[in-house]
Amino acid sequence: MIDKLEMFIALAKAEHFGRAAEECGVTQPTLSAAIKQLEEQLGVMLVWRGSRFRGLTPEGARVLEWARRIVGDTRTMREEMRAVKQGLSGKLRLAVIPTALSMVSDLTTPLSSRHPNLRFTVLSRTSADILHLIENLEIDAGITYLDNEPLGRLTTVPLYSEQYYLVARAGTHLCEQPFVTWSEVAKLPLCLLTPDMQNRRIVNEHLAQNGAEVEPRLESNSVITLTSHVLTDNWATILPLKSAEFFMRSGELSAVPIKQPEAKHLVGLVAPHREPYTPVLEALLNAARKLSYDPPN
Template sequence: MIDKLEMFIALAREEHFGKAAEAMGVTQPTLSAAIKQLEDQLGVMLVWRGSRYRGLTPEGQRTLDWARRIVADSRALRDEMRMAREGLSGNLRIAVIPTALTLVADLTEGFARTHPNVRFSVLSRTSTEILSMIENLQVDAGLTYLDNEPLGRVTTQPIYAERYVLVARKGHPMLRAGLGWADLGGVPLCLLTPDMQNRRIISQHLSEAGVTVDPKVESSSTIVLISHVLRGDWATILPRKAAEIFLKDGDLQAVPIVNPDAAHVVGLIAPHREPMTPVLRALLAEARSLSDRGVD
């Protein structure tokens, strides 16, 4: 039954029989037959059918909650038994907000040194997508904001406080000490897109300082923002840690934005369930160690 529940979760996530079949690596008839068999076993209709997928029935929605728990517990059991045989191993999937991508190496380097048989898959996603992917068992953990928007039922481990800097080419007139949010009116800014929580945070601080948020360039990638800053009079606002990697060649400079000195907590989130998988217990322990060492 576990394989049928996994297909059912994929269908609920993709909301399309063909896409769900592709995600599961099976044919569409195979997936459709598995869903029908699951319905027969449970004695209820799970999916409203027509010429295409039309959503879950009330019984299907309730089954989805159970399916996520059962599949997660099944995977945890397999991980526990694999650890008993081989030690900590397998593939650890982590989804990360773009502004925390430079933190991943801090987290994975120490973890990999202690557990060399673990591989990592790192995905850049918005904070909303990270929560959805954890709920749908697509990733094992996430690096995201902990204190700005609701997280739901997850286990959290704070790692560092994100503080903000203005990044521009050396010599830019705004690169001065004591720079406040209110001073940024009229500065041609490159910012992340509004679906990013970092953008919502920055827009809030600018708005509270009386600055109209009207970026000249928007992108979901910090690389795109920095490439524009390097080519002209544009500037961008980034977390200090995210900016560090772009300051090494000397063409760019960053100054803290104060008044107020805003800070938001970033950390690790994982599904809230017991027992927790061995790999997640070890990852949370590494995140606590990273927090204790201080990475901000």
């Protein structure tokens, strides 16, 4: 039954029998037969069939919720029993918004030191992607914004408040001031994250609140791409303080806070709200609670 539920989850995610079979490491006929057997066991049709995948039936959508819960609980049980025998081990899968990537090592390094058999996968994803990946059991946890978009039923651990800085080449006139305004920033040739990134939506919102709109000279979903262009030309970007600090270590970049008004947005760890947690996820949540740089008042 568990194997069939895992195949059903893969089909709902891929929306294609062939791709779902490839993800599960089985042939398409094997996957199709498993879905049909699951329908027979449950006594309902789960998938609208035709020449291609046409979506889940209403019953299928409900079964998908149960499937995610059952498969998640089964994985938790297996990991807990493995931890009893072998200690904490396995792979921890994280998805992180681009502006928080520079702080991930603050979480993974202490965990790796305490649990040398742990392995990590870290992906750069948008805030929307992170929620989708958690829902589909494709990652164990994410690092994203906690106060801008609805998160649903998740466990959250605040980590720090994102503050925004203008970042430009060292010696740039504006960066020698104690602070700059959003209106001043809007007049510069900017490199910004792409509009699908929540950071970009936040920046656009603060600019609009100050009567300013920008047409960036360059857009990218990579913070490294933004900063590399700032280093090579008379451009500037807007980054949270933690990202800015990482790229300022070379001394070639300067940063100055953007105020009037000063903007802060909470970033934290998000994980499925499912108890008991897997031993690996429990260790991650505890590490995040100890790490919290800027706990809410």
